[in-house]
Amino acid sequence: MNNDTICAISTPLGQGGIGIIRISGKHAYKIGTSLFKSSKNKSHLKPYTLHHGYIISSQGTILDEVLVSFMPAPKSYTGEDVFEINCHGGPVVVKTILKEVISKGARLAEPGEFTLRAFLNGKIDLTKAEAILEIIEAKSERSLELASTKLSGHLKEKIETIKKRLTDIMANVVAEIDFDEDIEIDINKIANTINELIEDINKLIENHEKYSVIMQGATVVLCGEVNAGKSSLLNAILGKERAIVTDIPGTTRDFIEDVINLDGMSIKLIDTAGIRYTEDQIEIIGVKRGLELIQKADLVLLVFDVTKGLSDDVAQICNLIPAQKILAVANKIDLGFSATYKNTIDFFRDKQIELIGISAKTGENIDKLVKKIPQKILGKNPEPVGTELVPNLRQTQSLKQAKRELEEVLNNIHTVEIDILYSQLESATRYLKEITGEITTEDVLNNVFSNFCIGK
Ligand SMILES: Nc1nc2c(ncn2[C@@H]2O[C@H](COP(=O)(O)OP(=O)(O)OP(=O)(O)O)[C@@H](O)[C@H]2O)c(=O)[nH]1
Ligand SMILES: [Mg+2]
Known part of the structure; x- marks a missing residue:
């Protein structure tokens, strides 16, 4: 799938100042330049620069006067070669140019496929991909503020910090399993850390409940x-x-x-x-x-x-x-x-x-x-939302599952075998990895990206 070169209209279909057609993939440059005639007769287009010229139809007629840009991999939105055509923003002109792009070998993108590629190419994690959708769908200044915080990566960082502390505990536990005679682990210290992590997770879950009215x-x-x-x-x-x-x-x-x-x-x-x-x-x-x-x-x-x-x-x-x-x-x-x-x-x-x-x-x-x-x-005294971290529903469900595993660990910490504790800690870590997309399934990806519009 990732071998295809995809294309879509990235601006809303209607009358407007400009319309953007985005092409991403191996053949983006070849397809884009095959339709474009530079007004300065350039045969090679310098990357990350706007170039003025015309889109020429397969019949050889001028379709529109445009600005195009080329962003080679990996420094582009998708992490692939990206070619963008800025034409005039009328529904017929953008659709006609899109048809020409498809006739040169690109395929129409699925909803969210550009962002999916950015995720698969490691440009963004899943929390950022979801933040992009939240920014597009923001209903108010406050919801935009909350989405932007996530786009800056703060939710990912928070999850990574919790995960790192869990991994450290697991490293201690492994040492105990492997060399049980020499190493004595401090169960109380571990219990304290897990309590702190549950508190951190709780705060995120509460924020989801408290601020979802702002988001939605x-x-x-x-x-x-x-x-x-x-x-x-x-x-x-x-x-x-x-x-x-x-x-x-x-x-x-x-x-x-x-x-x-x-x-x-x-x-x-x-x-x-x-x-x-x-x-x-x-x-x-x-x-x-x-x-x-x-x-x-x-x-x-x-x-x-x-x-x-x-x-x-x-x-x-x-x-x-x-x-x-x-x-x-x-x-x-x-x-x-x-x-x-x-x-x-x-x-x-x-x-x-x-x-x-x-x-x-x-x-x-x-x-x-x-x-x-x-x-x-x-509620009575609404605090300013500022940079609160507000996970979405999917992320909150994973947080709740991680919390449940950690509570199990706490309940059993003095009674069960250390390797059972280890597997519960591992399971909690897995749920955290689902949030950032370090571990993911096709179902999750389909759910996340099908909510996007075509062209994003
Ligand atoms: N004096 C006065 N009259 C009001 C006030 N608010 C509404 N009215 C009048 O009360 C009548 C009913 O107003 P509506 O707004 O249609 O009332 P409603 O509750 O929507 O009525 P229904 O749709 O029939 O259930 C109208 O004649 C209004 O002008 C007010 O604050 N003061
Ligand atoms: Mg009425």
Whole structure:
């Protein structure tokens, strides 16, 4: 497979300033130069330099005016010879040039195949390959920051450090197995080190759980009784008239969503159908969908009208999800409060649900609410993410398995044969090697790289 020369359009297919066609492999230079006519009549293209000229079709016509570059192996993205054509960014021109490249013997690349080759050629480890994907998919400044930390190799370094300490323990254990009469190993010291390593691993696992909302974005669902002002609130947060607002109860029948970036975090806001008993078949489905969305939400804004009491159906929602995932929103404070408002406040206080009073109509306290949303999602005092190391799901699964092996070692350290301990340590090391890709399977590689787009 690695013998093929591959090609793809590396920029999004649409109208834009430039389009890039990337060619990688043994024949990249030959294929690239066979289509290119230098404006300075150069027969040889100096590497790592941009050259101006034209792409000539197999019929001999000029297809586009371009800049090309040649990056010979191993100093290229893939570690192979890479030839890149920067043409004008129109879908027809890039596709036509790509067809010419294929007609000269290159094959269309699979998704992520350029990056896969970079990995197979030892240019990057698996954590960096995954960081590249996370950078491309970054939903907010914060998620970009976390992905960049991994691209700089800090996660790999951390894993390597843990692995090195484990290997040192294993070297001691081997010495004991081989020369058991002369060498006495210090079991307590080993147990201490393993405890420290478990702590390090735990911190990484916790970070995955804590920051995955930043990496993937969070979902906030607005729910409550009909006419409470959910759609008005959605519009107020978004700063645009996204949902229809009327004084007719049951205005919103299906859910409506939009994405907003709050405090460097990508948040999907979902407005749902008001909760009430209804005979309307469409509305019944809408209410049911709303309840399903609530279960999956990172935060629920429970909106109610301060001029009315809280209905039993809406109060029930508080039994469906944990209190810290709910923010009670007392809307329409511009109209004054109902006689039952104090009961409502008490109800939320008893349930330990935080409450904020707003007016979606006048905009009062909307800024406070908007500030509160990311804070509630991230926990009370969200620290700046800075250079936190946040493993992805695949890496976290391997970390959990490594941790399980190390806990086994600790449990058995005073009771089982030393060679059994050795094999458990070896197994923990294997899981760490899976993270960086030192050990890997075709399945893992397929899973990682199939998530990339073609051309990366
Ligand atoms: N005075 C006042 N009226 C509001 C406020 N928020 C919403 N309203 C009014 O309340 C009515 C219902 O608002 P919506 O935003 O459509 O309410 P909803 O909760 O989406 O209603 P459904 O979609 O029917 O469930 C409209 O007439 C709004 O103008 C507010 O803060 N103050
Ligand atoms: Mg509505």
